[in-house]
Amino acid sequence: MVVRTIGMDEAILQLLRERSSGFLSGEEISRRLKVTRTAIWKRVERLRSLGYEIKAIPRAGYRLIRSPDLLIPSEVNPLLETKWIGKTIHFFETIDSTNAKAYELALRGAREGEVVIAESQKKGKGRLGRQWFSPPFSNLYLSVILRPKIPPHQASLITLMAAVATAEAIGKFSGLAPRIKWPNDVLLNDRKVAGLLNEIHSEADRIHFVILGIGVNLNMDESMVSKEIRSRATSLKKEMGQTISRKDFLRTLLGELETWYEAFSDEGGTIILKAWRDRAQIQGKQVNVTSFGETLRGVAIDVDSDGALILETEGGEKKRVVAGDVEYAK
Ligand code: BTN
Numbered sequence: 001m002v003v004r005t006i007g008m009d010e011a012i013l014q015l016l017r018e019r020s021s022g023f024l025s026g027e028e029i030s031r032r033l034k035v036t037r038t039a040i041w042k043r044v045e046r047l048r049s050l051g052y053e054i055k056a057i058p059r060a061g062y063r064l065i066r067s068p069d070l071l072i073p074s075e076v077n078p079l080l081e082t083k084w085i086g087k088t089i090h091f092f093e094t095i096d097s098t099n100a101k102a103y104e105l106a107l108r109g110a111r112e113g114e115v116v117i118a119e120s121q122k123k124g125k126g127r128l129g130r131q132w133f134s135p136p137f138s139n140l141y142l143s144v145i146l147r148p149k150i151p152p153h154q155a156s157l158i159t160l161m162a163a164v165a166t167a168e169a170i171g172k173f174s175g176l177a178p179r180i181k182w183p184n185d186v187l188l189n190d191r192k193v194a195g196l197l198n199e200i201h202s203e204a205d206r207i208h209f210v211i212l213g214i215g216v217n218l219n220m221d222e223s224m225v226s227k228e229i230r231s232r233a234t235s236l237k238k239e240m241g242q243t244i245s246r247k248d249f250l251r252t253l254l255g256e257l258e259t260w261y262e263a264f265s266d267e268g269g270t271i272i273l274k275a276w277r278d279r280a281q282i283q284g285k286q287v288n289v290t291s292f293g294e295t296l297r298g299v300a301i302d303v304d305s306d307g308a309l310i311l312e313t314e315g316g317e318k319k320r321v322v323a324g325d326v327e328y329a330k
Contacts, residue, residue, distance in 0.1 A: 008033065009043050010074045016054070016064035025061035069246050071117050071140070079251045084113040085144060085258045092116070094136070096123040099199055099213040102143035106201065106209040112147040115254070124215065127197055128323070133229060138219040140246055144212040144257060148265065152202040155210060156307030156322075157269045158261075159184050159198045162212050164275045165260040166194050169253040170216070174240050180280040182300075182309050182326045186216075191234035193217050216253070218244040269305055276303065282326075287311070291324030300326075 011033055015024055026037040033040070044054050044062060051068025067075060073089045080086050088111070095101055098116040100123075105114065118141050124132030134141050148158060163184035170178045170186060170193060178194075179187045186194035197213040217235040225233065236244045264272050277283065282300045289296045289311060298313040309321040 008035065008039075009047055012040065012043050013047065013052070013064070013067075013074055016062060020064065023055075023057060023060040023063045025059075028061070069137075071119065071246060071250065076117075076247055076250060079247055080254060081251060082113075082254050082258045085261075086113065086115045086254045088114045090114065090116045092118045094118060094120045094122060097121055097125045097213075098141050098143040099125055099197060099211050102145050102211045102213075103199060103201070106145045106211065110145050112145060112209075114145045116143045116145075117141065117250075125197055125213065126195060126215075128325070132195065132197075132215050133225060134215070135220065135224055138217075138221075138224065139235075140214070140216040140218055140250060140253070142214055142250070142253075144214075144254075146210045146212055146261065148207055148210060148261075150207060151205055152200065152207055153306055154269065155198075155200050155202070155207060156183070157264065157272055157305070158210050158212070159196065160276045160303070160307050161260050161264045161272045162196050162198065162214065162257065164272060164279060165256040166196065166214055166216070166253065167279050168260070168275075169249070169256040170194065170236065172256070173244075173249055173252045174236060176239060178279070180276060182280060182282055182303065183307060183323075188234055188236075188239045192232055193234050193236060193239070212257070214253070216249070218246055218249060273303065273305065282309075286329040288327045288329055289321050289324050290327075291321050296321070297329065 012029060015029055015032060026040055029040050030037045048054055050070065053066040055063045055065050072091050076089060090105065095118040098118050098121065102116040120136035121134035121141050124134035124141060126132040146158065163180050163186060167178040167180050167186045176188055181187055184196040185192050194214065194216040199211040201208045217233060219237045220235045222230050283302055285300045287300050289309065296311060296313055296319060298311045301310040301312055303309055311319045311321055313319055
């Protein structure tokens with residue numbers, strides 16, 4: 001369901017923002033929007049229920065005191081500093097999965113840079129068929145539609161690019177030093193703060209589109225998650241010791257995605273691989289890799305130009321792993 005702040009509610013918010021230093025009378029709003037004063041009162045009540053603090057004084061009118069940290073377009077759009085990512089945002093209060101929605105929109109011709117954001121997901125998709133825990137009003141769940149002009153075998157470079165951009169955004173925003181765990185988990189203090197799930201639609205030699213799905217734990221409290229998740233996950237709020245403005249973080253994230261995607265498009269994969277290696281520091285590490293039900297132990301040599309992990313097993317054999325989970329051996 002699309003949050004119904006689009007239209008009349010957004011128009012009221014817009015007028016109140018323009019008169020931020022004083023009150024705007026119900027009569028003036030009613031005249032400018034051509035609706036009754038009762039209709040305005042009802043809308044104001046609804047906006048309050050969404051968390052907007054709106055003061056009303058008889059004869060003076062309405063004044064917007066504070067806006068909630070909602071990710072609706074009217075809150076987010078004015079903040080964005082990007083040229084093309086996020087110029088169109090499809091916002092949903094709740095949805096099965098932003099990736100599934102973005103995929104559907106891309107099939108119907110949505111443009112590169114369109115973004116799907118949800119306040120919560122009922123069937124948030126994680127890697128390897130897992131679910132992504134997606135409670136409302138706390139984290140960020142978004143999917144970006146990209147249409148890169150690269151052959152399908154290079155698609156995993158887009159995944160590495162997105163991991164780098166997400167790690168950079170977290171680093172810039174927090175002043176902390178996030179690490180990337182192959183293939184694309186972003187960690188703070190060895191716990192997962194963000195995960196990426198990219199889905200590709202292509203033919204033999206051409207990519208039609210890539211859906212970049214990103215989930216970032218921003219304000220999620222430990223009390224909200226199961227014991228199992230708690231031991232492996234963290235949030236930016238926990239690591240920074242303060243509540244995070246999701247809008248501000250979104251601005252940083254979309255900015256970094258645009259910068260890194262453009263760098264990849266202009267300069268190719270080398271710059272991405274270098275940044276990924278710097279953040280991952282996986283080379284030479286003793287790791288256990290679980291891939292398709294099999295666990296391999298060995299030393300991580302590198303990632304190759306297609307994003308696969310190159311591993312030297314205990315038996316001295318070189319293996320190339322394209323999908324799986326890495327654990328650092330103690
Ligand atoms: C992982 O398992 O680490 C990947 C998690 C990806 C979750 C994000 S949340 C937004 C987007 N929509 C989804 O359904 N999944 C991704």
